[in-house]
Amino acid sequence: MDFTPSEEQSAAQGLAARIFGDLSTHERLTAAGTGTDAELWKELCAAGLPAAVEDIGLLGLVLLLEEQGRTTAQVPFAVTCVYGLLAVAEHGTAEQRERLLPGLRDGTAVATGAFPARGRVHLAEDGALYGSVPWVPWLRDATHVLVADTDLALWIVEASAPGAEGRAPGVTVDPVETTAPWSAGRLVLDGVRGERLGNGPEAYAAVLATARTAFAGLQAGVCAGSLARAVHHTVTREQFGRPLSTNQGVLLRAADAHMDTEAIRVTAYEAAWRHDERRACGAQALTAAWWASEAGKRVVHAGQHLHGGTGADLDHPVHRHFLWGRQLDAYLGSGSEVLEELGLLLADSARGDAS
Structure with a gap:
C-alpha cells in the first residue's frame, strides 16, 4: 500500500486548504450560525473541487475532507461528493451520468x-x-x-x-x-x-463503505484541528511561570490524542486506497468508522479539556470541533455498533473461506 498523494491529489488538497483556511474563519462561522456558508460553497465549486473528486478518487476526497474538518467549514461538500458525484459516477447509467453529474460538479445541484x-x-x-x-x-x-x-x-x-x-x-x-x-x-x-x-444491495453496500470512509476522513480533520488548537493553547499559556505544555499530564494527553488522530487517518487512507484500487474495502471502511467514532470523541474531549476553563466557552473555536466530533460519532454509529457489524462481517468471511 502506498498512500503518497499523487500530484493531482496534492494540488487539490493544497487548494482546499487555502480556500477553507481563508474563508472558514471564526468570524464567518459565527455569522453563519447553524446554516450553510453559501459563499464558501460557491467558491469551492468555482475552484472545481467537487468536480475534481471524480479524477482524484476517494483517497483524494479524504484528503479534501481533512481540510474541511480542520476548519469545521459549514458546506455540503462530503454529502454531495459521496451521495451524488461518486454514487452516480460509479453506479449510474450513461444517461444518468450525463444528466446528473454536471449540476453536481458545478454546485447548482446538492x-x-x-x-x-x-x-x-x-x-x-x-x-x-x-x-x-x-x-x-x-x-x-x-x-x-x-x-x-x-x-x-x-x-x-x-x-x-x-x-x-x-x-x-x-x-x-x-x-x-x-x-x-x-x-x-x-x-x-x-x-x-x-x-x-x-444494482440493489451491492450498490448500497458500496456507497455505504464510501460514506464511512469519507466521513472518517472528515473526522480525522476535525480531530487534527482540535489538537492543533490545544497545542497552541498549551504552548502559549503559562502557569506558575512555565508553559502548560511542559506538564507531563498535558504532554501525555496530547500524545494520546495525536496517536488517536493518526489511527483515524491511516485507517481512512487504507479504506480509500483499497476502494480506488477496486479491492474489497467493506471491512476496512468499518475499521475506519470505528476509529473515527471511538477515538474521535476521545480526541475532541481532550481538545476541550486541554484548554482548561477556556474550553468550556461555547463561543470558543475549539467547541466547534467538539460538536463536530460528537456529531460524526453519532452519524457513523457508536463504537460498539460499528464493532459488532465488523465482527459479523469478519465471521461471515471466515465461514466463507472455511467452506
Whole structure:
C-alpha cells in the first residue's frame, strides 16, 4: 500500500486548504450560525473541487475532507461528493451520468443521503416511495436525496429543482437542529417516484463503505484541528511561570490524542486506497468508522479539556470541533455498533473461506 498523494491529489488538497483556511474563519462561522456558508460553497465549486473528486478518487476526497474538518467549514461538500458525484459516477447509467453529474460538479445541484438505511423507506406496489427518516445531514440544502428501500435498492429522489423555491410534490423537509450545524432535516416521502440507481444491495453496500470512509476522513480533520488548537493553547499559556505544555499530564494527553488522530487517518487512507484500487474495502471502511467514532470523541474531549476553563466557552473555536466530533460519532454509529457489524462481517468471511 502506498498512500503518497499523487500530484493531482496534492494540488487539490493544497487548494482546499487555502480556500477553507481563508474563508472558514471564526468570524464567518459565527455569522453563519447553524446554516450553510453559501459563499464558501460557491467558491469551492468555482475552484472545481467537487468536480475534481471524480479524477482524484476517494483517497483524494479524504484528503479534501481533512481540510474541511480542520476548519469545521459549514458546506455540503462530503454529502454531495459521496451521495451524488461518486454514487452516480460509479453506479449510474450513461444517461444518468450525463444528466446528473454536471449540476453536481458545478454546485447548482446538492446531494445528500439517508444513510445508513434503517428500513424506514419502502417501495409500494405502485412503484412509489413512502416513509420517513428522522434526520438527514444537509437535507435543507439538497436538491437530490439518495435513499434505500427495505430491500436495499437505491433510489434518487428529487427534493427540489436546482434554484427552485419549495419542495417537489410528495417530499417534506422539516428542519432539525443537530449537535453540529449540518443544516439537517427530517425527510418524509409520500408517494414519491424515485429513480433507480445501481444494482440493489451491492450498490448500497458500496456507497455505504464510501460514506464511512469519507466521513472518517472528515473526522480525522476535525480531530487534527482540535489538537492543533490545544497545542497552541498549551504552548502559549503559562502557569506558575512555565508553559502548560511542559506538564507531563498535558504532554501525555496530547500524545494520546495525536496517536488517536493518526489511527483515524491511516485507517481512512487504507479504506480509500483499497476502494480506488477496486479491492474489497467493506471491512476496512468499518475499521475506519470505528476509529473515527471511538477515538474521535476521545480526541475532541481532550481538545476541550486541554484548554482548561477556556474550553468550556461555547463561543470558543475549539467547541466547534467538539460538536463536530460528537456529531460524526453519532452519524457513523457508536463504537460498539460499528464493532459488532465488523465482527459479523469478519465471521461471515471466515465461514466463507472455511467452506
